[in-house]
Amino acid sequence: MQKVPYRVLFGVRHETVGSEGQVRLGRSKSLNIGCDKIHPEVTMDVHAIRARIPLTQTCLYFNTGGISPTLDVVRDSLIHDIWEIGETGPPPIMRPDEHHHRLQSAREQLADFCGAEPENLCLTRGVADGVTTVFNGLGWQTGDELVLTDEEHPAVRIPADRLPAGHGVKLKYLPIDGSAEEVLSRLEQMITSKTKMLALSHVTTDTGTRLPARQIVELAHSRSVPVLYDGAQSLGQFPVDVTDIGADFYSALSYKWMFGPYSAGWLYIDPAWHDRLKVVPSSANYFADDGIRRFEFVTMPTIYYTASAAGTDYLSAVGIDKIEQHTADLAGRLRTGLAAIPGLAIESPSEPGVSTGVVAFQVAGFEGPYISTQLRERQIITRPTGLKFSGVRMSVAMFTTAADVDAVIGAVDEIVRAGAPA
Incomplete structure (x- = not known):
């Protein structure tokens, strides 16, 4: 076995490398890099979890809903990939098949974590990226109405605020205080024949209020209104199955309750919308792929998605x-x-x-x-x-x-x- 140093910035640490040249840093099984080396028997042991998050040794961190501290498996994934790029060259050029496989494997794992099929998950840079993709692709008309909560993060609120300037769209704000039944009752009264979409936080940003996601979708769909959820504060906090919820769109990111890198994201698009949602802006992927990749309009930073997948692997193992x-x-x-x-x-x-x-x-x-x-x-x-x-x-x-x-x-x-x- 050959030994290679990879932690140049933090002192040299050696890891075992197999004859095929893969550094075994405990990456996800779906990435085919020795997950069993990292957590053979993971349990909900808070002290074991803290040992994997160095920041817990220096402060009391109560801002995971802003940006989470980084898990060691995520850190090691990033460091390994950066080292590998420096040593062996750009993966899309030098190892195109491996590069494609690793990106697709990450897509599959992220999709599995939120209950989606990989062919319905496009990779983004974060929630705002996904929200903007949906808003730009809907084809707004003067007089259309968009319903938000009264506690939306700027990732939703700012793209929404920009719609009226160009399209004459009316924004309506749903108060989320009170019981789930009260929220649903208010929402039912707000939906009209002009309602184009509901764009809501699954969990709101300031108070952490969890909305009755499936019931909202059922109500909206009964009035032929699609639903977009901001999943920034939900994924990683509790089990989320976007297919079971029935959302038309679900935009997520890596760096809050997912404990992933800053920043990667992904957008679930229900299959019924693949051909209905306009692709704006377009990229080379528009012609290269007639599926979900048409909506990926920037060059994807693969290392962030593979690191995000390593994080979801650990969370799933904990439960x-x-x-x-x-x-x-x-x-x-x-x-x-x-x-x-x-x-x-x-x-x-x-x-x-x-x-x-x-x-x-x-x-x-x-x-x-x-x-x-x-x-x-x-x-x-x-x-x-x-x-x-x-x-x-x-x-x-x-x-x-x-x-x-x-x-x-x-x-x-x-x-x-x-x-x-x-």
Whole structure:
């Protein structure tokens, strides 16, 4: 066996290389690179998970809903591929068959993770990329209506805001507070004969409210209205099956609850829309492929997709259902502890099926950025909110411990008791 150094930036580490020249860094089985070397018996062991996320050793990280820390399997995948490019040349030129196989394998694994068939998944740069692809391809007319939630991330809101300027489209905003039944009732009243599409977050960005995705699709389809979901805050938090949900479009990314690189993405397009959705803008793939690749209009950074697939492989081995239960338990603990602080109001839902690992709050007399900055000075990383209220958003993830939760509750209590700045 030959030994090769690959961690040049962080000191030299040697990995075993087989006679065929493959570095065994624990990549996904679907990529044919020794997944069993990385996690032979993975369980929902939070301490074992934390050992794979070096950032957990230096701070209390509560911003996975913004950008997640990176799993070691994702890091190693990226480092290996960059090293390989430097040593052996550009894969599409020097190893075209292997390059195609690895990209297709990554597509298959990402599709499997969200319950899609690979031929219905196009690779993108992130949620906004997928949303823009759909919006540009619909053929809007003056008077068309687009329904969003009142808590949309700019990845959806900004492409939507740009539609009226050129097409005279009316934007309508669905309030998402209250029960799932109340949300569905409001939505039913908002849909009209002019409704062109619903573009909604499966899980909203500030409060982490989980929408009743399948019921919304059923309602919309009964009125012949297609549905696009922003899946940035959902995939990796709980099991998602886009086929079972019935969405026409589902746009996702790699770097939040998927623990993948910054940034890769993918867009699910229901087969019924493959020929109905216009391809705007176009690329060489328009003529090279009459299937899903027509919608891939940039050169794909293969290393980000193979690294994303390595991340999904690890999450699947841990078990998404176990991750969901772990985060639900600790998010409940966090909500309970924070709610006991004088003047603090929890803005995220607590009901099962509606709540997630996202916990947002505001404190009377305090601005969210101030509290978030004070927490950062204590090595606690959060994110201020700003869409509907000035507060703080915290993300409870698979690597979070009860001790982390108790520490952040104590820190917020200390900040509030010290009083707001004059």
